[in-house]
Amino acid sequence: MTRSRRLLVLAVAVLLLGGIGAALVLHAASRADRPPAGGRSATAGAVTLTAGRDTLTFLGSGQGPHRGALAAVPADAPEGTRTVSDLTCQRFHAAAGTGVCLRSSPGALAQDNKAIIVDAELRQVRSFPLAGTPSRARVSPSGRFAAWTVFVSGESYGAAFFSTRTAILDTRTWKLEPSLEEFAISMDGRDYRAQDVNFWGVTFAKDDDTFYATLSTAGETHLVRGSVSRRSVTTLVKNVECPSLSPDETRIAYKKRVRAGASLWREHVMDLGTLRDHPLAEKRSVDDQAAWLDDGTLAYGLPGDGAADRTDLWTVPADGSGSPRLLTSGASSPARLG
Secondary structure (H helix, E strand, O other): OOHHHHHHHHHHHHHHHHHHHHHHHHHHHHHHHOOOOOOOOEEEOOOOOOOOOOEEEEEEOOOOOOOOEEEEEEOOOOOOOEEEEEEEOOEEEEEOOEEEEEEEEOOOOOOEEEEEEEOOOOOEEEEEEOOOEEEEEEEOOOOOEEEEEEEEEOOOOOOOOOEEEEEEEEOOOOOEEOOHHHOEEEEOOEEEOOOOOEEEEEEEOOOOOEEEEEEEEOOEEEEEEEEOOOOEEEEEEEOOEEEEEOOOOOEEEEEEEOOOOOOOEEEEEEEOOOOOEEEOOOOOOOOOOOEEEEOOEEEEEEEEOOEEEEEEEEEEEOOOOOOOEEEEOOEEEEEEEO
16 A cells, blocks of 8 residues: 555544544533433523422432432423522422532542532522431421431441431521430330431421431331420331321321331321321332322332433322322422422
């Protein structure tokens, strides 16, 4: 091959490689502008926690430019265009103009985990270091209290060994109860203490004092009713995890372990007056703290089909009737703001 032909071949190769590179860049850019896999169209904008109309907020999930970002849609159009904020979190909840954002980001030596309290305009008000990986978050109906749970060791409630830490914060006085393990426990009418006590999944009543949560000890889980002011909890019934109090405060939605030693849960609703429960129509295993959209409907997250890093939101009637329905895909941590 002559020198001129070799130069020609080299020039063609450079042009081809350049064209392939440009095509890859354009393809990546076009993917970045698309909604997350299984998600909906989205536009950047202002998200507020005291919207004048009925609003559903959630975090984006799955791959894409809005992963982890707080988004909002009209509650009656959950599959419509999302308004996406600049606030990113691993877990989020809000009520009455107060939000709690649990955030985890890489640090120099370890993860930097924080609980961030935001106001109605998503402005940071306070920040608190977390002892582990974000797991659950709740704000009381009045906005006065915020609670969060983190994994101190282990990454799943289904792990053989895990430890949690649950805190409650008064957003008026900024008094922090850093661990519910310091609260007095009454079990079967007697004081109870043990080294293996863990709490998670707080849910608040409207009186700005009463809360419910899961207590784990001696290989069993219990639903507890607690008092923030008295710093105490009382066990009510066993095999209850991640409770969520209904808007009318008569029922608890929760996940119930249906196979001993396995990470399999079935969503149930319990009447607090009788402590009788019933399973919901959702038969898949739900590892989430469900949220009440209204007195008759629950929302919860499930892994997206064929996408291990994506969560979709589903709904189901609270009375055990009907069947599960997809609320919106590529979303987690729902909260309805009226």
